[in-house]
Amino acid sequence: MxxxxxxxxxxxxxxxxxxxxxxxxxxxxxxxxxxxxxxxxxxxxxxxxxxxxxxxxxxxxxxxxxxxxxxxxxxxxxxxxxxxxxxxxxxxxxxxxxxxxxxxxxxxxxxxxxxxxxxxxxxxxxxxxxxxxxxxxxxxxxxxxxxxxxxxxxxxxxxxxxxxxxxxxxxxxxxxxxxxxxxxxxxxxxxxxxxxxxxxxxxxxxxxxxxxxxxxxxxxxxxxxxxxxxxxxxxxxxxxxxxxxxxxxxxxxGDQSAALVGQKAFVPGLAKNTYGTGCFLLMNIGEKPVVSTHGLLTTVAYDFDGMKPMYALEGSIAVAGSSIKFLQNNFEFIESSAQVSQLAETVEDNGGVTFVTAFSGLFAPYWIDDARGTIFGITAYTKKGHVARATLEATCFQTKAILDAMGKDSGHSLKELAVDGGMCNSDLTMQTQADLIGIPVIRPAMRETTALGAAIAAGLAVGVWNSLEDFKDVNAEGKNTFKPAISPEEADKKFGRWEKAVQMCRGWAS
Structure with missing residues (x-):
């Protein structure tokens, strides 16, 4: 034994x-x-x-x-x-x-x-x-x-x-x-x-x-x-x-709060993004709730015994991993989700293509119900790889829009973004994310952060762990850090094109 x-x-x-x-x-x-x-x-x-x-x-x-x-x-x-x-x-x-x-x-x-x-x-x-x-x-x-x-x-x-x-x-x-x-x-x-x-x-x-x-x-x-x-x-x-x-x-x-705890975001200003079917971005805003004026939700991060309750701002993206499934099942560009990065890497950039993946409208921070999925910038030069790259970028652009809104609402500027969920396995996507938000993206070695958050809540209650200090070294080894590799000016230019595309996809469903 x-x-x-x-x-x-x-x-x-x-x-x-x-x-x-x-x-x-x-x-x-x-x-x-x-x-x-x-x-x-x-x-x-x-x-x-x-x-x-x-x-x-x-x-x-x-x-x-x-x-x-x-x-x-x-x-x-x-x-x-x-x-x-x-x-x-x-x-x-x-x-x-x-x-x-x-x-x-x-x-x-x-x-x-x-x-x-x-x-x-x-x-x-x-x-x-x-x-x-x-x-x-x-x-x-x-x-x-x-x-x-x-x-x-x-x-x-x-x-x-x-x-x-x-x-x-x-x-x-x-x-x-x-x-x-x-x-x-x-x-x-x-x-x-x-x-x-x-x-x-x-x-x-x-x-x-x-x-x-x-x-x-x-x-x-x-x-x-x-x-x-x-x-x-x-x-x-x-x-x-x-x-x-x-x-x-x-x-x-709740699952998104658990992922925030599992990523050890115990201090105001720390945030995590879970890239699942959709995308859920939560930022710890501390002991006082802040009601958003920029299209976000306010939620309880956690309420642990002997500590003050902590709150979070939350932004959700309706379509993230499901856009890759769309390329696989509807366009048959790839045979499995894992191949999307390989396809995107067959080209150097998006070739001028922007894909607003608003299959059922856009969620935070836009909340445009009547938007629909729209691909802009297609020319005779466009290849599958350009569309694949634009698909991955869509989630990264929306994440940047949410982070900008969080900064305005909370007054905290983010130093780094912790990530989990299936889409974060793509190095290309995480590098793109770091480039666009201009801060490091941290991917832990062990990605079961949601389940870990629930284990932390239960373990603290029965003395398996005694305080939040005990988690300093938990899941700390083997993490990948993606640092921004483009200038802020270039990132702003790319984001400007995305914002233009968002405005142009309004009204399709009305």
């Missing part, structure tokens, strides 16, 4: 798959298991998950990873706690008596509540909401999904009238079910998730009567999870089943 050491488990419940990873004290993953689950698209713009399938996938991933862990000679008893990180905004409703879901979960990407949101925006005081909760009224936050349920699903209406309707984001659903459901009734959420509902006041980290009244929700009929700290040894209960039955759940963070 390997000598007894302390480990922390991490449930990473994402949009397309669930994973369970086990980390050692050095922050290294030693075992993991992953399961993809069904994506349900009943109508255009609708996106659902089966809430019970999500629970099932989590339990199977825990058992699968622990089996591999034990095969290495470790003991399951050395796993001291489990943390949770999850897709945010995705909404589940269930009957609090039976603990059974009343409908599929509505996923964060879902836009079915568009007309409902349009109506609510006409209400008096609608333009004041973001100052309280940090998030603008759109189909994105959980409130729009809950209101759609209440208007359109008879079983949900009935439970609401009876006073047994429970609402939760995925973290609350996971904690509730992993504790055994109504039997123990552990019904909680952390501030990084609760700040995505539009129900929480960013200053108090508690539900706002003004927000709940605005949405005409009666809290005597609707059960909301109690908001507790992101790192807590008792509040989240413990696993009721799996091979880790009895192990405490001790931490919880």
């Amino acid at each position: 390997v000598a007894q050491e302390s480990f922390v488990g991490s449930i990473d419940q994402g949009t397309t798959s669930t994973r369970f990873l086990i980390f050692n004290k050095k922050g290294e993953p030693v075992a993991s298991h992953q399961i993809e689950f069904k994506q349900i698209y009943p109508e255009p713009g609708w996106h659902e998950h089966d809430p019970n399938e999500i629970i099932d996938s989590v339990e199977k991933c825990i058992d699968g990873a622990v089996k591999r862990f034990e095969e290495q000679g470790h003991s399951a008893k050395s796993i001291k706690a489990v943390g949770i990180t999850n897709q945010r905004e995705t909404t589940v409703v269930w009957d609090s008596n039976s603990g059974e879901p009343l409908y599929n979960a509505i996923v964060w990407t879902d836009t079915r509540a568009q007309n409902l949101v349009r109506k609510i925006k006409q209400r008096l005081g609608a333009d004041e909401l973001q100052k309280i909760c940090g998030v603008p009224l759109s189909t994105y936050p959980s409130v729009s999904k809950l209101l759609w349920f209440m208007e359109n699903v008879p079983a949900v209406k009935e439970c609401y009238e009876k006073g047994t309707l429970a609402f939760g984001t995925i973290d609350a659903w996971l904690v509730y079910k992993l504790n055994g459901g109504p039997r123990r009734n552990v019904f909680v959420s952390d501030p990084s998730n609760a700040s995505r509902t539009m129900f929480m006041d960013l200053q108090t980290l508690d539900y706002s009567d003004r927000l709940l009244d605005f949405f005409r929700l009666d809290t005597s009929k609707l059960k909301l999870p109690k908001i507790v700290k992101s790192s807590d040894p008792k509040a989240y209960g413990s696993l009721a089943s799996t091979v880790l039955s009895g192990v405490p759940i001790a931490g919880c963070l």
Whole structure:
């Protein structure tokens, strides 16, 4: 047997798959298991998950990873706690008596509540909401999904009238079910998730009567999870089943906040960008929330026991990795996503091509709903490589636009950008990013930063780590640093062309 050491488990419940990873004290993953689950698209713009399938996938991933862990000679008893990180905004409703879901979960990407949101925006005081909760009224936050349920699903209406309707984001659903459901009734959420509902006041980290009244929700009929700290040894209960039955759940963070923690961005002015299907850029802005005037969201970074809550500005890009899938599946330029860099490197530059990848409008900081994907500058000289390069550059340009907005909102100028997610594997993309933003881009050797963030939250709660100081050397070795290699003038010129293209792609969908 390997000598007894302390480990922390991490449930990473994402949009397309669930994973369970086990980390050692050095922050290294030693075992993991992953399961993809069904994506349900009943109508255009609708996106659902089966809430019970999500629970099932989590339990199977825990058992699968622990089996591999034990095969290495470790003991399951050395796993001291489990943390949770999850897709945010995705909404589940269930009957609090039976603990059974009343409908599929509505996923964060879902836009079915568009007309409902349009109506609510006409209400008096609608333009004041973001100052309280940090998030603008759109189909994105959980409130729009809950209101759609209440208007359109008879079983949900009935439970609401009876006073047994429970609402939760995925973290609350996971904690509730992993504790055994109504039997123990552990019904909680952390501030990084609760700040995505539009129900929480960013200053108090508690539900706002003004927000709940605005949405005409009666809290005597609707059960909301109690908001507790992101790192807590008792509040989240413990696993009721799996091979880790009895192990405490001790931490919880929404996925983008978890990635910020996993990148060790504990000081105001540090930022991370996750290059996934879309792109999520978060910047730590310290102990006071700043409501954006430049098209960004304000969210809770983390709220750890014994520390002041920390806040973040967030900008999201709708299309990042999915633009590479587009080149692969729709244009058939490449056979796998990994080949995009090779194709882009067959040419020296973009050949004058700019690709605004606004397949479903542009997100932060532009928020142009009626923009559509547009390629400018095509000539008889244009080759596949130029389009591939312009595709990679599109994400880098939008990242620069978000960073500029963050600088204006926060008053912090960024010294470096930490990166993770699939697209950051491309050296060309990361070099392009550094060139455009004019600061170093840091890519860690170990990229499981989201899962690590949840492990950090749980490990701090049970004493596996004692303070943020303990993470100084975690994931510090083997990182790549990409330094800017072009002049600021050249970067500005390139960005100017991009901004011109953004303005020219407006209005296509109107």
